Amino acid sequence: MSENDNVRIDKWLWAARFFKTRSLAAEAVDRGRIKINAENVKPARSVKLGDKILIDNGSTRWEVIVHGLSGTRGPAPVAQALYRETEVSLQKRANDQEARRLAPEPSSTIKGRPTKRDRRAIERAGDEQ
Template sequence: MVTELSAVRIDKWLWAARFFKTRSLATDAVDGGRVQVNGLRVKPAKDVKIGDRVELSIGDLHWELVVEGLSEKRGPAPEARKLYAETEASQARRAKQLDERHLRVEPAADIHGRPTKRDRRSMDRWRGG
């Protein structure tokens, strides 16, 4: 899967490395400024080379990667994992974010379905109606 390419478009590389399900999602992320190569905001046609640093934000997770392989084709996940190496600082930050997400309480966790007639009457009294 890792071929002898000298450079690959950033949107193709992100798709081949399985950070995005489709190439158009990868292109939208690059256009939206959520991807930086070597500290600079880039366009989807920007070529990445081995050794480039890629910073990527997906949702509330932030990745810092070093390009270790190039591919224009999407393959199995174990092969895609060989295309990059995540920095240790990035791994620690992501692990901390995931732990915090697990500890956070969902605001709507106490709400179960529609209000009952009793709940509606209680809300009406509270509103003064």
């Protein structure tokens, strides 16, 4: 049995480049944002070929099937060969991206507290309704 036959989920997520650091991957697993075959897992859980992993890093969700095992982080093309994203996941991510593009977060344009000028504009807009 080689080293790559037994890879921890946090190490695999880091090697597959879903998280920048292994500690961020372990934290996501601890918080229940990673599920293997629809079950909550712990960071020490081993990944097996064919496992279906649900990954939520806060801003994006993936559903992937494990196609390779690695405990070392390599170049992006090597990392992408470790998994295959499901069609449902690809479609959902595309829909989410389009929704974010069409309806940006209203508070994203606000920088800090409103100025006196901004407050007056807000009050005028409220009076017109």
